[in-house]
Amino acid sequence: MAVRLADVAKEAGVSQATASRVLNGSKRKPSEEIADRVRSAAERLGYFPNAQAQALARSTAGLVGLIVHDIADPYFSSIARGVQHGLDGTGVQLLLSSTGRDPDVELGAVRSFLSHRTDAILLAGSRGMSGDDELAAALTRYQENGGKVVMIGQPLALAGGIQLDNQGAAAELAQELLKLGHRRFAVLSGDQSLATARDRVSGFVEKLESSGIAPVVVREGAFTRDGGYLEMADLLRSNDLDLESGQVCVFCANDVMALGAMTAIRESGLRVPEDVAVAGFDDIPTLGDLVPSVTTVRLPLEEIGRMAGEFVLADGDDQRRFVVSGHPVLRESTRKV
Amino acid sequence: MAVRLADVAKEAGVSQATASRVLNGSKRKPSEEIADRVRSAAERLGYFPNAQAQALARSTAGLVGLIVHDIADPYFSSIARGVQHGLDGTGVQLLLSSTGRDPDVELGAVRSFLSHRTDAILLAGSRGMSGDDELAAALTRYQENGGKVVMIGQPLALAGGIQLDNQGAAAELAQELLKLGHRRFAVLSGDQSLATARDRVSGFVEKLESSGIAPVVVREGAFTRDGGYLEMADLLRSNDLDLESGQVCVFCANDVMALGAMTAIRESGLRVPEDVAVAGFDDIPTLGDLVPSVTTVRLPLEEIGRMAGEFVLADGDDQRRFVVSGHPVLRESTRKV
C-alpha cells in the first residue's frame, strides 16, 4: 500500500508526529491552521492509516473476535447481528469464526484471535469445557494479558457476560403447557453435553415432575434441525409415544429442532397440533410465519448480542454477568385438543 | 501482551532471526536440533506470534473482509458460512460487516477494511453502485494497491467473483409455473434499486411476456420479510388481484418476502395455494419445513460462499467470473387448483 503518514506529513510540510496528532484522535490538538493543512494533504493523497501499524504502536487492535457454532443457524446469526449493532459507530471490527462446534477449530479460532490481539473474545453458545481444557487455558492466558472474554448464552467460570435463564424459561414454558391441559410430554433434548440443552431440558422436566408428571420419553440427539427430524421420526416409528392414548406434547430443546420434528410428524401422516403438539425454544425470526405457528420461548437474541457487543467495549475488568430471561410464547402448535 | 519472539529466542539461546525462521514458515529451515530447542522454548513460554507485527513486516495481513447486507438474513448467513468454509484451514481470518444496506455504513466498512489491509474484500448482495460512487472509488483504489475485490451475487464492472444467473433462473421458474397451468401472476418485486431484485423480476416477467402473458400487478417494496408481508397485505386489501376470477400465483423476489406474503395471505383468510399460490427465490434452509412447502429457486448459497472464499485466496489478479445458476424447486405452494 502506497501512501503513508510520512508522505502526508511531507506534503503538508509538517512533521510526522504532527500529522499523526491531527489525523488520529490524539490528546494534543495542533492548531487549526496546521490541522487543515494536514487534513487536506491526507485527502489529496488518499491516505488511509494502516491499522496494523496503529495496533502495533498503540497495542490495541480495534478488533473483537466472535466465535459461534454455526453462523447459518438463526440463533447465532441473530446474535451476530446484535453484536454488530452493539459495535456500530465505535470503529471496532468484528472477526468472525463459525466453528461447527468442533473443539479443535474452536481452539484454532481462539489462538488466531490471540495472535491478532483482539481486544476481546466473544463466545456464543455453550460448549462442554472442562477446567483443564486447552481452550480454557488459552482463554485464561488471554485474560491475564489483558484480553476480555465475554460469554453469550452460557456462563463460564472464568468470564462474565450475558447469560440466559434457560432453565427458568423452560420451567415457565412447562407451566404454561400444563395450564393448557397438556399432560403427556416427550422431550427431544438435543446434545446433552451442551449446557444450553441440558438446562432447558432440566428446567422443563423438573417443572413437570414438581407437578407430578414424568415425560413419556426423553430422547437425546443432535441440537440441530436434522437432529430434531431424525429423533422425531425414530420416535414415531418406535411407537413409544402411544398416541392412541391421546395427544402428546413434544418439547424440543430449540426451534430448529422443532422445525425438523414437525416435518417428521407430518411425513408420518400425523397432524400438528391435533395428534402431536410441538414446542421449541429461541423464537427464531421465521417461527411466527409458520403454519401452524410454533409455541416457543422468546429470547431477545439480537438484544443479547447487542448487549454483549456493548459490554465488550466496557472496562476490561468488568466481569459482571447479566442474566436475560426468556418467556413463553404460546402459539397454535400446542393447542390442546 | 507479554511474550515476544525475542523472549523465545533468548530462552532457546538463539538469535531472533533463527527463532522467526523456525516458528513461522520461512524458506530457510534451521537444523532440526535448533528447531526443537526453539519450539520447546516457545511452548514453555506460551508464545503467540503477534499477527499485527507479522502483517506489518510481511505486508500481508491474513485477513479478508466480508460485507453483507444483513447477517441475520438466511441468504447472507448461508453465504457467510460458505465463505468461512472456503477459508478453513488457511489461517485466514474473516472480518465481518453487516451493513443494513446503508451506503454510508458500507463505505465505512470498506474504509475500515482498507485500514486493516485485508488481503481481499468480499461484497455479498447487490447495491446500487454508480460508477462515480465513493464506494467504487475506494474499491478501485484498493485494487490498485493490490487488494482483491470479489463480488458475490452481483457483477461489478471492476471486479471478478461469483455471479448468480438470477435472470435465467427466474425465467426457468416462470416457465415451470406456466407448465403447471398458472396464467395469472402477481409480482412482489422488492426494492428495484437492487440489481438482484431487478434481474429476478425482469427474468420472470420477460418470460411471461414472451408467452403472451402480462402479470396482473407488479408491486415494489422492501426486499425483506416485512416488505413481503406489507405489500401482500396491501395488495389483498386493494383487491387488484380479483381473486374471484381464479387463483393467482404470486412471485416474490426472495424467500423471506414469500414468508411474509404467506402470512399476510393467511391473515386475510385466504389459503395457500388454493386461493393464492406463492413462489420465492433462494431456497433458504427452513423453506422445506414449511406447510405448505414453498416453491422457489434453489441457489447453492453455501457453495457460492465457499467458492468465493476459495477464490479470494487465489492469485490476486485473477478476475474471472463464475456464473452459478439456480433451478426451480416446485413444491406445494404453487399447486395448481
Next chain:
DNA sequence: AATAGATGGGAATGCGCTTTCCAAGGTAGT
C-alpha cells in the same frame, strides 16, 4: 591440499505508526 560453493546462524534494518521527550516560542504573573 586448495578453493569454490553451499549451509547455517546472527546483526541490523525496516514495516507504518504512536508517543514520549525536547526545544522553542508565548503568555502571564510579580
Next chain:
DNA sequence: ACTACCTTGGAAAGCGCATTCCCATCTATT
C-alpha cells in the same frame, strides 16, 4: 523586566516481527 509556566511542533525511540546481508563453518570438486 524577569522568571515560571503553558503551548506547539519536531526528533527519535520504540511496538514485534520478517528479512536482507554478512560471516563463519562445512562439503564437494579438481
